[in-house]
Amino acid sequence: MNSNVFEIKNLKKSYGKKTIIDIDHLAISRDGITCLMGRNGSGKTTLIRLLALVEQPDSGEILFNGEPLPKSERERLALRRKMGVIWQNPAMFNMTVYQNLILALRLRGIDKKTIEQKAEEISERLSLYSLWNKFPSQLSGGESQKVSIARTLIYSPEIIFVDEPNTYLDEDNQRITEEIVMNYVQEEKKTAIIVTHSSDQAQRLAKNIVRLVNGKVAPGSPE
Amino acid sequence: MDYIVRAVIQAVQLITSFDDSVISIASLSIRVSLTSTLIASLIGIPIGFILGTCKFRGRSLLTSILNTLLSIPTVVVGLAVYSVISRRGPLGELGLLFTPTAIIIGQTILALPIISALTMNATRDMDRVLWNTAVSLGSSRVQAAILLLKHARFAIVGAVIAGFGRVVAEVGASMMLGGNIANYTRTLTTAISLETSKGDFSFAIALGIILLLVSFSVNLGVYFFQQWTRRASIKTGERYS
Numbered sequence: 001m002n003s004n005v006f007e008i009k010n011l012k013k014s015y016g017k018k019t020i021i022d023i024d025h026l027a028i029s030r031d032g033i034t035c036l037m038g039r040n041g042s043g044k045t046t047l048i049r050l051l052a053l054v055e056q057p058d059s060g061e062i063l064f065n066g067e068p069l070p071k072s073e074r075e076r077l078a079l080r081r082k083m084g085v086i087w088q089n090p091a092m093f094n095m096t097v098y099q100n101l102i103l104a105l106r107l108r109g110i111d112k113k114t115i116e117q118k119a120e121e122i123s124e125r126l127s128l129y130s131l132w133n134k135f136p137s138q139l140s141g142g143e144s145q146k147v148s149i150a151r152t153l154i155y156s157p158e159i160i161f162v163d164e165p166n167t168y169l170d171e172d173n174q175r176i177t178e179e180i181v182m183n184y185v186q187e188e189k190k191t192a193i194i195v196t197h198s199s200d201q202a203q204r205l206a207k208n209i210v211r212l213v214n215g216k217v218a219p220g221s222p223e
Numbered sequence: 224m225d226y227i228v229r230a231v232i233q234a235v236q237l238i239t240s241f242d243d244s245v246i247s248i249a250s251l252s253i254r255v256s257l258t259s260t261l262i263a264s265l266i267g268i269p270i271g272f273i274l275g276t277c278k279f280r281g282r283s284l285l286t287s288i289l290n291t292l293l294s295i296p297t298v299v300v301g302l303a304v305y306s307v308i309s310r311r312g313p314l315g316e317l318g319l320l321f322t323p324t325a326i327i328i329g330q331t332i333l334a335l336p337i338i339s340a341l342t343m344n345a346t347r348d349m350d351r352v353l354w355n356t357a358v359s360l361g362s363s364r365v366q367a368a369i370l371l372l373k374h375a376r377f378a379i380v381g382a383v384i385a386g387f388g389r390v391v392a393e394v395g396a397s398m399m400l401g402g403n404i405a406n407y408t409r410t411l412t413t414a415i416s417l418e419t420s421k422g423d424f425s426f427a428i429a430l431g432i433i434l435l436l437v438s439f440s441v442n443l444g445v446y447f448f449q450q451w452t453r454r455a456s457i458k459t460g461e462r463y464s
Contacts (some may be wrong), residue, residue: 054358077363085359091352093372103370104360151360 004066005030005191006051006161011060013215020046021057021215027176028208029051033185033192035202036211044195045088046214048161051193053080081108084157088164088195090148092136097128097147101137106157122154142173150181160184162194166201179204234429238436244406249433252411255323256391259330259349260338262455263390264383271342271382272372288345292336297329301399304329308400326410329396334386345375377449377457384445391438408420411437429436 006028013021021043028034028051036044038046049055051097053069053076061070070076084104092100098119105115123129126146136144145165152160165177182205196202202209211218227456237245260277260361274286308319308328349371357367372379395414401408403417436437 049355052359054355073364077361080359081361083359085355087352087356087359089352091356093353093356093370095377107361107366155361 003030003151004028005064006075007063007066009063011062011063012058013043013050013055014058019215021050023047023060023215023217026210026217028193028210030191032207033181033194033205034208034210035206036193036195036210036212037197037199037202038218043215044212044214045163046192046215048085048163052083052085052161053197054085072115080157082158083161084152084155084159085161086145086152086163086165088148088167092139092144092147094136096132096133096138097139098136100147101128101132101151101154104151107154118154118204122150126150142169142176145169145173145177146180149177153180153184157190159191159193164195164197166196166198173203181205224442227428230425230428231432234432237426238433245359245430245433246411246431248404248411248414249407249437251323252391252434253437255326255330255385255410256395258269259327259390260383260387261336262327262331263334263338263386266331268372268382269388270340271339272346272368274319274339275343275346275370276349276368278451286348289336289340289343295333295336296416297333297393297395298399300329300332301396304332304396319402320400321404321408323401325395325400326408329400330390330393330408333393333396334390337389338382338386341385342375342379345378345382346371349375376452380445381447384442387441388438391434392415 004027008023008026008028010025011021011023012019040123046055050057055155064079070079073159091149093103101122102115102119105118110118120177123132126149128147128150130141131147139147160181162177162181164175165181169177178201181192181194184190194202194205272283274289304325305320307316308317308325310320319328353371353374354367357370358364362370367376392412393418397403397408397410398413398416399412401413403413404410409417411430415427415434418424418430
């Protein structure tokens with residue numbers, strides 16, 4: 001299998017007249033964690049949205065496991081279901097934590113027994129039982145982030161994207177989030193791409209670090 | 224003051240004795256208002272959702288038109304529909320004028336902008352992150368749209384109630400399009416208007432109290448429905464805890 005999970009060629013994305021992403025070439029390794037670094041507005045989150053198939057690029061090519069990303073919505077959906085994104089702002093739907101937790105499984109039409117089993121497994125692992133009947137408005141920032149991570153990991157995505165995990169968390173919760181992501185990547189041999197501002201965090205976690213400056217890959221990043 | 228007290232007593236008597244004419248008027252009012260609210264919801268919620276969540280050319284113009292229609296007088300809607308369904312109008316041959324269907328058409332047009340605009344506001348306030356979250360969790364576009372609608376369900380129910388409130392209380396369109404024909408197109412509001420002009424304040428006030436009770440009952444029903452859905456969603460989790 002290709003050693004790069006993603007390969008990007010001449011990728012461009014603009015919003016209005018502003019070019020957000022303009023990458024000639026970038027390869028992202030399958031192994032372990034890759035950190036995306038850069039200042040605000042450097043295009044980190046946009047790049048995640050493009051790689052996770054949430055948005056379409058204006059031009060250029062993204063190869064996933066050596067194959068171009070599909071064009072048809074049906075194939076894109078199938079591929080998207082192998083990926084998971086933990087967003088910077090953990091948006092929760094207006095339903096109980098339990099229902100948020102199993103949402104991705106229900107969307108995939110998984111049977112009820114498996115859903116219950118997986119919900120119990122992830123809740124055991126991340127100590128979520130006490131939150132099951134709460135609504136999003138009753139959760140703290142750390143609890144929301146934990147549920148947001150759990151509802152992504154529950155379907156065991158091959159690749160997880162984590163968008164600035166530290167933004168709304170205190171130090172304890174930052175450490176917990178890091179541990180969860182690290183354990184998932186190491187134990188299940190998965191790939192993670194993490195957006196972070198923190199050089200310390202990047203040095204601590206990442207096998208590869210990609211720096212973005214004004215939507216371009218800065219010299220010294222893996223190309 | 225006397226006649227107000229008499230009116231209240233008469234209202235209670237009319238309600239408790241199940242007076243035929245009152246039941247006929249109240250049931251027609253409820254029927255046409257619920258039907259028009261249902262039709263307006265089926266059309267207005269998708270329109271509001273699209274305006275609230277999709278970016279496209281002309282969206283601002285459509286939003287402005289919608290906001291303008293919020294304050295359209297009921298008699299103007301009555302007049303517009305009248306001109307289309309009256310004998311000389313393009314749909315005159317259908318013979319809709321002075322029928323309950325004509326009132327439903329008018330009331331649907333009245334409720335539509337309210338339901339659309341309030342749905343638009345409810346879904347526009349939702350963070351774009353919510354859409355991205357739905358998509359990244361593996362929703363198809365249709366599934367993501369349903370999730371967002373479900374997320375905004377309480378606000379959308381509020382929009383539907385506001386639409387119902389607008390039509391159940393309006394008199395202009397019902398009078399012009401229904402013609403206030405006894406036992407056929409006479410609604411609570413047109414009957415109140417008629418009884419007041421005849422000087423029968425007691426009967427008019429009695430009908431007014433019934434109108435308020437109808438409105439209150441619908442709101443109460445929706446409140447209990449919301450409580451029930453909330454409890455039901457909690458029970459889903461309890462089963463496994």
